[in-house]
Amino acid sequence: MGEDTDSQVPGTSGRGAHVEGPFYHGTKSALVAGDELVPGHGSNFQEGRVSNHVYFTALVDTAAWGAELATALAGSGERGRIYVVEPLGPFEDDPNVTDKRFPGNPTRSYRTRSPLRVVGELHDWQGHDPEVLQGMLDSLARLRQQGLDVIED
Template sequence: MKTNSKEQRAFQATPFSQTYFHGTKANLKMGDYIETGRDSNYGQRETATYIYLSATLDAAIWGAELAFGDGTEKIYVVEPTGPIEDDPDLTDRKFPGNPSKSFRSSHPFKVLGEVTGWQGHDVDQIKTMKDGLAKMMKRGQP
C-alpha cells in the first residue's frame, strides 16, 4: 500500500538531542572539558568523583549561584561524553522523580557554548538556600 508523503511524515520520528547545562564560576571556553578529579564547587570541597549537569536552566542557575568562589556566575551548554545518571543526592533524598532534571557523570562534559542574559534568583532566595545548605553541612549531610 502506498502512502502519501504527508502520511509518512506523520509517523516519522524527529530526532532532537537533549540540551544540558552546567552552572559554575569557572571561566571556560567552547571546546573545553569539565572533568572529575578537581576540588568540588560544593559541599566539603573534596576531590570531585562526579560532575553535574541539568536539563533545566533553573537548576544550572542554582549551580552557578551556589558555587564556591568569587568569579562571575556562568551557565554553559555542555555535552556529556559518557553515560549520565540521576543525581541521587537530589532525586532520592530531596526531590523524588527528578523534577530538576539533575544528573551526574564520572565522564567529562564538553563545553558547547555559554548561555548569556539569564536571570538569577532573588538575593533573599539565594541567602535562604545558602543558609539551609550551611545547616545541612553542620549536620553532616551532603
C-alpha cells in the same frame, strides 16, 4: 546505582531512558567552547572534596543554582556562569537530589564520570532574588552544622 553503565551511549541515563538536552552546567569557572569538564577536580560545594562526577542538568534554573551557589560559596562577588554542555559518555540521575529530595527527578539533574564538552556559554539567564539565594545558603550552612551536608559521590 550498581548498574552497568559502561555499555550505555551518550544521551542515555543510568536507568536506560533516553534523555533529551540541551544540557547545562552552572559554575564559577571561566570556560570556552571545546573545553572538557572531567571528574577529579575540587568540588564547588565542599571545600577539600574532590568530585568523582561532573554534574549537569537539562534545566536552566537548576544550572543557575549551581552557578550562584558556586560563586557565593567561593566568596566571589562575580556572577556565576552557565554553559551549554554535551555529555560524552553515559550518565545517571543525580542521587543527591533525585533520591533524597525530589523523587522522579523534576530538577532534571544528572551526573557522569565521563567528560562534558562545553558547547557554548548561556549569557541571558536569570539569577534568583538575593533573599532567595541567601535562604539557600543559610539552609546549606544549617545542614553543614548538623553534619547533614553529605554528597553521595
